[in-house]
Amino acid sequence: MAAVKVGIIGGQALYQALGLQGRGEHLSVETPFGPHSAPFIATELDGVPIVFVFRHGQGHVHNATRAPYRANLFALKSLGVTHVIATGTVGSLRDAIQPLHLALPDQVIDRTYRRPCTFYDDVAVHVELAQPFCATLRQTLIDAAPRSDTEVHSSATYVCIEGPSLSTQAESQLYRTWGGDLVGLTAMPEARLAREAELHYALIALPTDHDSWRSQPAGQEPEALLPQFTQRLDAVTAHGAALLRRALPRIASTPTACRCASALALAIFTDRTRIPAEVKSRLRPLLGRYLPSGLV
Numbered sequence: 001m002a003a004v005k006v007g008i009i010g011g012q013a014l015y016q017a018l019g020l021q022g023r024g025e026h027l028s029v030e031t032p033f034g035p036h037s038a039p040f041i042a043t044e045l046d047g048v049p050i051v052f053v054f055r056h057g058q059g060h061v062h063n064a065t066r067a068p069y070r071a072n073l074f075a076l077k078s079l080g081v082t083h084v085i086a087t088g089t090v091g092s093l094r095d096a097i098q099p100l101h102l103a104l105p106d107q108v109i110d111r112t113y114r115r116p117c118t119f120y121d122d123v124a125v126h127v128e129l130a131q132p133f134c135a136t137l138r139q140t141l142i143d144a145a146p147r148s149d150t151e152v153h154s155s156a157t158y159v160c161i162e163g164p165s166l167s168t169q170a171e172s173q174l175y176r177t178w179g180g181d182l183v184g185l186t187a188m189p190e191a192r193l194a195r196e197a198e199l200h201y202a203l204i205a206l207p208t209d210h211d212s213w214r215s216q217p218a219g220q221e222p223e224a225l226l227p228q229f230t231q232r233l234d235a236v237t238a239h240g241a242a243l244l245r246r247a248l249p250r251i252a253s254t255p256t257a258c259r260c261a262s263a264l265a266l267a268i269f270t271d272r273t274r275i276p277a278e279v280k281s282r283l284r285p286l287l288g289r290y291l292p293s294g295l296v
């Protein structure tokens with residue numbers, strides 16, 4: 001098994017909950033997809049090498065549409081990351097998934113339409129995405145969950161919307177009829193890009209509310225919602241960080257039983273001899289091992 005290095009994608013709340021302040025080395029990597037969202041923090045947690053990524057930059061400067069997903073994933077791959085655990089806030093579309101629970105999505109419905117969604121605009125690469133999250137990583141998280149302080153839902157369909165506004169009530173109801181369990185802004189294209197980079201990728205979803213399908217309780221003032229969101233975000237992120245910490249040593253010792261790390265083996269459709277040298281050079285960290293030596 002390749003040396004395990006875990007990329008962790010989250011925000012300020014997760015950074016604090018993991019106790020990363022003042023720790024590690026700050027790294028920047030040049031990528032063909034522009035700058036990544038913020039300097040990465042490379043350190044060790046529970047004996048496992050990790051690289052922390054602020055998905056939206058420090059201070060949440062990139063919204064979900066503009067977050068540089070391609071640069072972030074490309075840079076993680078270039079740094080030798082093998083596994084990625086992402087976190088992200090979501091709205092729940094189900095009574096059973098309460099705010100402050102955790103959910104480990106196993107499916108995605110992608111409703112995004114304004115963000116670059118692939119590394120491979122210049123070459124035909126078709127990765128399988130029937131199971132968009134890594135089965136090995138998800139099972140490792142599920143196995144780490146029973147001792148969790150909160151309920152962990154081991155299966156959920158995540159509806160990824162473009163934003164920046166949240167769903168209308170009709171949209172939220174529609175997603176429920178589609179079988180959606182969670183609605184969020186960031187799982188795509190992140191999960192797809194991770195597969196295209198042959199990274200094991202799983203998501204710990206952090207429910208903070210019930211989206212808009214369920215009316216707010218009578219008497220609740222809109223002004224109370226932001227402090228409530230912040231309070232819930234901190235609490236659910238602490239639960240997510242605790243699960244992540246329990247899972248990390250298991251990730252390092254669990255043999256992979258999935259095909260994420262060879263996702264490109266049958267996926268490159270363009271005749272290798274017809275891929276321009278410039279494209280081969282630009283995408284070498286992703287495609288290099290599949291191109292005959294001397295052609296890169």
Ligand SMILES: [Zn+2]
Pocket residue numbers: 134135136137199200201256258259260261
């Ligand atoms: Zn995998």
